[in-house]
Amino acid sequence: xxxxxxxxxxxxxxxxxxxxxxxxxxxxxxxxxxxxxxxxxxxxxxxxxxxxxxxxxxxxxxxxxxxxxxxxxxxxxxxxxxxxxxxxxxxxxxxxxxxxxxxxxxxxxxxxx
Amino acid sequence: xxxxxxxxxxxxxxxxxxxxxxxxxxxxxxxxxxxxxxxxxxxxxxxxxxxxxxxxxxxxxxxxxxxxxxxxxxxxxxxxxxxxxxxxxxxxxxxxxxxxxxxxxxxxxxxx
Numbered sequence: 768x769x770x771x772x773x774x775x776x777x778x779x780x781x782x783x784x785x786x787x788x789x790x791x792x793x794x795x796x797x798x799x800x801x802x803x804x805x806x807x808x809x810x811x812x813x814x815x816x817x818x819x820x821x822x823x824x825x826x827x828x829x830x831x832x833x834x835x836x837x838x839x840x841x842x843x844x845x846x847x848x849x850x851x852x853x854x855x856x857x858x859x860x861x862x863x864x865x866x867x868x869x870x871x872x873x874x875x876x877x878x879x880x
Numbered sequence: 881x882x883x884x885x886x887x888x889x890x891x892x893x894x895x896x897x898x899x900x901x902x903x904x905x906x907x908x909x910x911x912x913x914x915x916x917x918x919x920x921x922x923x924x925x926x927x928x929x930x931x932x933x934x935x936x937x938x939x940x941x942x943x944x945x946x947x948x949x950x951x952x953x954x955x956x957x958x959x960x961x962x963x964x965x966x967x968x969x970x971x972x973x974x975x976x977x978x979x980x981x982x983x984x985x986x987x988x989x990x991x992x
Binding site: 769771798800802807808809810811812815822823825857859861866867868869870871872873874 | 911912914916921922923924925926929969971973976977978979980981982983984985
């Protein structure tokens, strides 16, 4: 186990709704990255947070947003949900000095109907 | 564009044999390459990484080889066990960013 926790485990939403996913990083890790993993695909980088600010973003629209809190935990918010947003959402924590060494949580499975 | 690809979608090996999982990458600016193991219903689990200035790194039962000339990465698992059955991903880190680019994955099936 990595010590990275995510909630909820599963979630079902309707198209057009909004969703908030949560992540607690591994103890001592100050950087959180979020990834989207569609079924049968590798994870795709959404964005990264360090010192409560976005520190890099992948090719995702602005309706994907995030927050990081002083305790390094993080939230991923998705507005105006679309059917294609159905995926496993993963967060990963790391240290700022070793951003490549990321430890993943178990993920939140989001289904949009 | 940026891409990390895997040569074979499924690899089936006999228990006790060695496994080799291959990966091609295209981004010359990557500074680290990482292998992850993902079991069903779980998040990716860090296995081993290699810095771009190295060509080989060994861990417990695993070895990663990096060939920058042909932009190729491989993961060797010695004495493969049933518990090694999973999907394996290679990922590259865009230099100094922590942005990992993953391939689609190779499913490793271990036959008893």
